[in-house]
Amino acid sequence: xxxxxxxxxxxxxxxxxxxxxxxxxxxxxxxMYWYKQKAKKPPELMFVYSYEKLSIxxxxxxRFSPECPNSSLLNLHLHALQPEDSALxxxxxxxxxxxxxxxxxxxxxxxxx
Amino acid sequence: EDQVTQxxxxxxxxxGESSSLNCSYTVSGLRGLFWYRQDPGKxxxxxxxLYSAGEEKEKERLxxxxxxxxxxxxxxxxxxxxxxxxxxxxxxxxxxxxxxGGTRLMVKP
Numbered sequence: 348x349x350x351x352x353x354x355x356x357x358x359x360x361x362x363x364x365x366x367x368x369x370x371x372x373x374x375x376x377x378x379m380y381w382y383k384q385k386a387k388k389p390p391e392l393m394f395v396y397s398y399e400k401l402s403i404x405x406x407x408x409x410r411f412s413p414e415c416p417n418s419s420l421l422n423l424h425l426h427a428l429q430p431e432d433s434a435l436x437x438x439x440x441x442x443x444x445x446x447x448x449x450x451x452x453x454x455x456x457x458x459x460x
Numbered sequence: 461e462d463q464v465t466q467x468x469x470x471x472x473x474x475x476g477e478s479s480s481l482n483c484s485y486t487v488s489g490l491r492g493l494f495w496y497r498q499d500p501g502k503x504x505x506x507x508x509x510l511y512s513a514g515e516e517k518e519k520e521r522l523x524x525x526x527x528x529x530x531x532x533x534x535x536x537x538x539x540x541x542x543x544x545x546x547x548x549x550x551x552x553x554x555x556x557x558x559x560x561g562g563t564r565l566m567v568k569p
Contacts, residue, residue, distance in 0.1 A: 351503070389547055389559030390504065403556065437503050446494055446549065446557045451503025 350374075351452035353438050359458045362428060368455045370421040370438030378444050379421040381413060382437040384454070390437055396421060397444065428459045462487040462552045464560035472566045473538055481533040481563045483548030493531050494557065495524050496547040504547055538567045 351372045360366050370379065378397045382390035395403035396415040404413075410432075412424040421438055435456050441449040463486045473479055485493065492511055496504035508517040510526040517524045521542065523534040533546055545564045549557040 387562075387564075389549075389562055391559075392556055395556070435501070439503070444555050445492075446551050447492065447506065447509040449506065449557075451505070453502050456501065 351438055351440055351450050353436075353452040353455050355455060356453070357456050357458075359460065360425065360428065361460055362430075364428075365424070365426045367425065368423040368436055368438075368457075370423075370440075370452055371419055372440040372450070372452075373419055374440065374442070374450070375418075376440035376442050376448075376450075377418060378441045379415065380439040380441075380449070381421070381423055382439065382451075384435040384437055386434075394423075395444075425457075428457075430459050433457055433459045462550055462558040464548055464550055464558050466546075466548050466560035466563050468563060469561065470564045470566070472568065473535075475539055475567055475569050476537045478534070478536045478538070480535070481546055481548075481565070483531040483533070483560055484529060485531070485548075485550045485560075487550045487552045487558070489553045490550060491553065491555070492551040493526055494549045494551070495522075495531070495533055496549065498545045498547055498562070500545075507546075535565070538565075540567045540569050543567045 381393040384390045394413045399415045414422040435454040437454045438452040465484045467482045495507040498504045508524040513528045545562045547562045548560040
C-alpha cells in the first residue's frame with residue numbers, strides 16, 4: 348500500500364466554523380507533512396511531524412492547528428479561517444526526512460466563504 | 461534564502477514536438493534537486509532526484525539533467541497524457557523542499 352489518503356476531498360466552510368482535515372498512511376512512514384497550495388502556485392510547507400512530534404512550523408497562523416494522534420494519522424484543525432485560506436491542502440508522508448521518499452495525498456480542496 | 465525559478469510558466473506543444481523545461485536555482489549547499497508531476501486537483505507525483513552537476517535521469521519520454529545553476533526536463537515526442545504541471549524543488553541545508561512556480565504543459569493531439 349503506497350497511498351496517502353485525505354478526507355474530505357472538498358470542504359466548504361464559513362469563517363465561524365470549526366472543521367478538520369484528515370490524512371492517513373499505512374506505509375510505516377515516520378514523517379508527515381501539511382502543505383498549502385494556492386491555484387497555479389507551488390506547494391508551501393506548513394508543518395512537519397517527525398515521529399509524531401511537531402518538528403517544523405513554518406510560521407503558520409494559529410487558526411490552523413495540526414495534530415498527530417499516532418504514526419498513521421495526521422489532522423489539521425481549522426477555526427476562524429479567512430477567505431484567503433481557500434486552497435488545496437496537501438498531506439504527504441515519507442520514510443525519513445528525505446524528500447525523495449515523500450508521497451503526496453490527493454489533497455483537500457477548501458473553500459472559505 | 462533558497463530560490464527556485466521555473467520557465468516557461470506555460471508551454472503548449474503539438475504531439476511529438478520535443479521541448480525542454482527549465483529550473484534555475486539558488487541554494488547554499490544543494491542537497492538534491494527534485495522533479496514532480498502534478499495533475500489538476502491531485503498531489504505531486506515524484507519523478508526524479510538529481511544530486512550533482514552532470515547527472516542525468518531518464519524515465520520514458522522524460523530526461524532530467526543538472527548543472528551547477530539549473531536543471532532541464534527534456535520531453536521527447538510528448539503525448540497528450542504528458543499534459544500536467546511539472547514542479548521543480550530543491551532541498552537545502554534545512555532539509556526541507558523549496559518549490560518553483562511550476563510549468564503548465566499542454567500537449568495537443
